[in-house]
Amino acid sequence: MATPRNAVRVAGATLLATALLAATPAGAITSENLARLRQDSQFTTEENLRANFDAEDFSVAIADITPTTTPQGAIVSGGLENLAVFGLSSVDSSFTRFTLQPGAHNLAHTHPTASETLFSISGTMDVFFVEANETPRLVQSVLGPESVTVFPEGLIHGERCISDEPCEFISFFNTGDPGVVTVSERFCDLNEEARAAGLFLPQDQVNAICNGLGDNPAPNQPENGQRVLNDGPAPAVLAAQATPTPTPTPARRNNNRRNRRGNNGRSRGRGRRSRRS
The missing domain is CATH 2.60.120.10 (Jelly Rolls)
Structure with missing residues (x-):
């Protein structure tokens, strides 16, 4: 159902069209009158939209x-x-x-x-x-x-x-x-736990990496993998690099492998884990 505003516009366009047709011979609507009809229509044409822009636009x-x-x-x-x-x-x-x-x-x-x-x-x-x-x-x-x-x-x-x-x-x-x-x-906009899970690193190290992100365009990445900003490594990144990462025990490392298989949608890893638990 048409809104009152649309109903007024449709009625106005209809009256205008009736007046224009009555004032001109049948089938002889002038280009000027046609332009007026288009301008008053409830529909917006690309031509009308383009009319809102100057040539330099x-x-x-x-x-x-x-x-x-x-x-x-x-x-x-x-x-x-x-x-x-x-x-x-x-x-x-x-x-x-x-x-x-x-x-x-x-x-x-x-x-x-x-x-x-x-x-x-x-x-x-x-x-x-x-x-x-x-x-x-x-x-x-x-x-x-x-x-x-x-x-x-x-x-x-x-x-x-x-x-x-x-x-x-x-x-x-x-x-x-x-x-x-x-x-x-956008990855660093995630919560801390999700970021850590995504990189498989402790949360404090991932937080330090995200806090040290530079702007785009970004600098080159040296061969040692150290993130370099405009005036050298960011303090937060240096702090993360200075923090030793705990070495997983063999059992933990095996669990990590099973977790990765589970994340890929394979039930075999989950089955093995349940048998050992």
Whole structure:
């Protein structure tokens, strides 16, 4: 049932249409009258939506968008959140322009509602995505200048600059609102017990790791696995590294293996545990 407001609009449009048709010969509605009919309609057309934008709204200078920067690089994003024209159903797209310094990472992340097409401008990158749990595998390749790769919708992916020169690229998304979930940041939003279970480490060590996370783009990861921030290792990370990790007893280590099998949905590990208990 139509609301009073919609009923008024429909009645108004009907009266306007009747008046226009009476004032013009049959089948001779002018383009001006047709435009008035469309404007007064209860339905909004793409044409009417586009009429809300000036000509300059359909183009954008990337230099005019405020970037997110770290010493490791810069991120410039354009989409529905800051450029409304990208939300039109006839446009429905967005983009991100990245600069990564040599060795820097675009942290592993997902786009919940979009696939991504990445166009490399300069530099050489290590790019990857991870398949879903049902068919786990890492899809990894090296991308040089003027090359293209794709990341399927919703899958974890990322890039690392492996050249001696900065890496620059532009990513295009098939929606104006792709969303982004940075894996490390959102993982650290979990409660302490869930984080510790996810990394199979004591809670204090996982808390120290999460407290020491840097910004994105992030620095390179040295071979020894030590997390390096802009001015050296974070104090919280150093403290975690200085804390000895208890060595599991053989029995505990076997239990850990059984737990992993149980988490994979295999009842065999649970059966063994129940027989020994």
